[in-house]
Amino acid sequence: MREADPKKQMCLNEKCKDFGRKNTGNIIKKGFNAKGNQMFKCKTCGVRFPETKGTVFYNRHLTEDQIIMICKLLVEKNGIRAIERIMEIHRDTVSSVVEDLARHAKEVTDFLISNVGLTKVEVDEMWSFVKKTKRSCRRRRGSR
Template sequence: MCLNKKCQDFGRKNVGNIIKKGFNAKGNQMFKCKTCGVRFPETKGTVFYNRHLTEEQIIMICKLLVEKNGIRAIERIMEIHRDTVSSLVDDLARHAREVTDFLISNVGLTKVEVDEMWSFVKKKKRKLPEEARKQMDRATAGYT
């Protein structure tokens, strides 16, 4: 689906307007919308978009959150600045449903482990925007 909000096919899935269009410098598949002409990487709209962290590092941070490690502990373990970890936790909250599905199906975490991770995120990030809290509530509702 096209992620350009100005496109007439924005958010519409399986319309046939998205085609593959090469790879970017990081090796991610690029796509192009035939309707509006905008190119975007496969990671656009996900927690992996525009990150200097690898997918493995992001998965490891999720696993460390499941084990109830704090942000500063993750900073020390992963040797990543705490602001980067906090920013990732915020993005995880915004993409809660997709992250939950990914962790259960691709990483092999159990529903209980993912629920523990979201409990930690909620506890540590009480100042999350209302939108992020709603996304987290929707994501965990089907898995508890």
């Protein structure tokens, strides 16, 4: 993923007094999980969490590379079904990734520009597609 820095992490336990606060010194590295993601621990409340918690990569069976490829295919104006065929991933999984991308828009935008090398224009095009797709996903769900 990216360099795991405890200073950039924050406790995601809503009951913790340091919830949502970065760079307070309460987060420490605490080993790795089965997927190889860096684990962190909040010294205040004792909760452990992976580096992917609170991101589009959290709790996914897809690899980081697959999620990045979905982003790149969205930038190229491929639809959900086209991405399904290209990557051989079920369209519901692709739709779920698109919905998570929309929920994590700012973090995803920063990641795509700094780590993937997309331009701001390409990312804007991707978000335009996500917005259009999200609207049509809602209509399909409501019609069932």
